[in-house]
């Protein structure tokens with residue numbers, strides 16, 4: 018065996034967190050006589066629009082995407098994350114994750130440390146929270162600033178102060194004051210609706226799938242978009258990194274969560290990626306589109322850290338990062354993520370990259386620039402190797418084309434992918450997320466639950 | 470006086486509607502000939518009118534007017550095909566329907582008619 022072969026990393030923290038009870042009788046016994054609470058969406062602190070649903074965090078924690086996190090965080094843990102991006106068990110982690118409720122709900126529930134709270138979703142028992150601590154968020158605005166950083170405190174990468182135009186900042190600003198901290202356990206497995214059901218590969222299942230396919234090396238592609246040919250080339254070409262041969266697999270992991278107007282619908286995103294392999298542009302044997310539930314915080318370098326954790330837990334050896342990774346607006350340097358993974362960002366607690374600090378990550382970053390069409394090379398060319406003037410493919414140009422009902426040429430968007438956009442366009446009456454889609458999505462969520 | 474223009478994208482469906490109009494010789498190509506387009510001339514005066522009527526509209530560094538409602542762009546193609554022209558008369562004809570376009574644009578944030586592909 019070559020000493021250069023890269024092996025699949027262990028989950029972050031050493032073992033996968035799995036907190037899902039599948040035995041319904043056992044689950045019923047576990048919740049007998051316990052108080053219950055209907056999960057409510059987090060509403061925008063000014064507009065009242067849903068901006069987050071904690072059910073997505075409970076799913077991602079209990080199925081191990083966020084290993085080694087096991088529940089809603091205690092105050093000391095949140096404080097440590099804000100200071101040095103570490104959990105109390107030392108492992109690195111970027112964001113506070115809490116189960117927050119209003120003072121009124123807290124008073125009405127009358128629960129405290131040692132109590133087990135049943136969490137209902139869509140009127141059905143879904144999970145339990147074993148409360149270990151109750152603490153309060155005194156100043157959500159300060160929490161929001163501490164979560165993302167400020168130009169003064171994080172001069173390496175933060176360019177503008179965060180404000181209510183940043184959807185991630187709004188999530189933290191909108192949290193309720195009472196935090197119930199403790200471990201979550203899912204007691205009634207939700208069922209994903211089509212088309213999401215066939216993209217659900219939580220870490221244990223994805224690792225088994227990699228084994229089945231004989232994938233030792235796997236590179237992840239983060240997405241929140243319907244893929245155009247520029248994305249396709251990033252996926253295919255980043256995979257060449259590998260070890261003694263290109264990566265065996267390309268994992269596409271779409272972040273599914275609260276939507277913003279103008280995004281593509283999640284249904285079109287997952288089926289659009291699937292269409293890339295059904296059309297043979299990337300061999301299905303080498304390509305697997307999947308999902309993770311998460312209301313994006315758009316924290317660029319911090320978000321990339323979470324992405325690294327999720328995909329290492331899923332069994333990936335490599336992670337592709339591009340420009341403006343998981344970014345919105347101009348809050349961060351557009352290369353902030355690549356700076357984190359090549360040099361580190363000391364002000365966030367990383368004097369070295371997250372792969373080079375104690376209790377850090379094992380997944381390897383693959384930092385990429387962009388692909389665009391070169392009329393001289395007559396091919397999709399890489400910005401750092403082609404020396405010609407290229408025809409840039411901007412997302413807004415493509416969106417304008419789609420909105421106008423003009424089919425993009427296949428060198429820009431594969432016809433199979435465009436068909437998926439039109440399929441969901443006909444379904445929703447709109448090619449992008451409109452008000453109705455955004456509101457309905459947070460009402461219906463991605464799952465249904467049976468009676469326990 | 471500056472030279473302004475608007476880009477009309479051509480897919481197969483639109484191509485079939487301009488075949489034989491004499492407009493074919495004006496087609497420009499991008500992406501290795503895969504993307505076909507026409508450029509419609511816009512006078513200074515009409516450019517100002519567009520910017521005044523549609524607050525999303527912008528002029529880019531090449532003098533292209535962009536970010537007008539989809540309804541505007543659809544009508545722009547219709548007028549190109551009808552008038553068999555790329556001159557300022559096209560935008561003039563589009564602007565003659567400005568009320569109709571604005572009405573359609575209001576609904577655009579919630580509904581857009583999907584293209585007829587199978």
Ligand SMILES: [Zn+2]
Pocket residue numbers: 391392393394395398403404405406
């Ligand atoms: Zn070239």
